[in-house]
Amino acid sequence: MLDVLIVDDEPAALRAMRGLIPWEQYGFRIRGEAANGEEALERFKQFKFELIISDIRMPRMDGLQLIASIREQSQVPIFVLSGYGEFEYARRAMQLGVKDYLLKPVSADELREKLLAVKSFIEQEAMERTKWHRGMPLVREQLVRRWARGLLVDSPAFQEFKLPGRSAGSETPFCVFIVELTELQRLKEVQSRTEIQLRRFAVRNVVEELFGSEGMLFEESLERFGVIYMPSSEMRDTEALFNKATELHNQVMQFAKADIAVSVGPLVLSPEDVPDSYEAALEVMNKKELLRSEKPVWLAERVNQRKDSHYLLVEEVKQIVKERYATNLELKHIAGELFANPNQLGQLFRAYAGVSFKDYLLRKRLEAAKDLLIFTDKKVYEIAEEVGFKEIDWFYKKFKLHTGKSANEFRTKS
16 A cells, blocks of 8 residues: 555545545555644654645645655655646646646546556556666666766666656765775785685675665776765765765774775766766775875865866876877877976876876776677777777786686676
């Protein structure tokens, strides 16, 4: 049964709505009633409702105020009740994201039609949620990784996600967490591949458990995981995000017995802006050796990153790599374009990016190759050439060193 909350300041209207149709026959039951928006909001906080039917004009808190308050924390379907003279109210309600409206006096046929439609919608959402979280884990993770990296460039691509609980106009924010296993290089010298994979699996389990349905995890590399986080209303400030990152660090230490570093990108409101949060978190993680803190936990917004000429110069280099990584790109050529000394530019790049220029370029090429292996049928040698490798043997060697698998193994297992 789907639980319904009915909100109206007229007792007769509440009685009429209760007796208008046999609710349970259509899969619904009226679990709560309220005489105004304040009462309804209190009921909504106490119980889980799948549908709200609310009048617009009520004392103390009207229907529009109620809808706006609910939309701050939930995308539950809402019907509004409107009279012939309340079309402007109804229009504003639709702008706030209500599912539909019912014209007073409500007829049994109209109510039945609307209920069956919303029931179908709720069931479809539940099915998509199940498919998203359980049915297609590998495809889901690949899409999440591409989303974070800005490779889902067309808006229709986001329809593949069918993000549960979000509707058009929703302002639920996103941010990206980067989690790095800081001891992995040391462990490679003293533990077997199986032992290292078990350690990574334990860390991954802790991360997934902590974020639950509010986070979507993807593997960034052998040492790193990423999480696209959709925080609840009480977690939407920097202090709450810092506490979340600290809790993550502590739980991984306690339950997975692993040392990690955590960086957090800024909150963004649009799915298309998630790559901005990802890039900010990644940049902080890459320069973690230059940062000092009690725990290896950083928020991008709190990192004192001066936008001086050196920083801007390194950002120009990164942009050139992003646009031309597949070409015969060398730092000395870029230095010439930017009227900079090659040696000094190399030192600045390492200081600000946290890696050498060669390693940064190599990572870009390998990440592009991984995406082409997963999402195209091109031959390996064609992919190697397309992302900037002149020698196929060199590509094979670097790819296996970077991923722990050959290119063909990576494609098969992905």
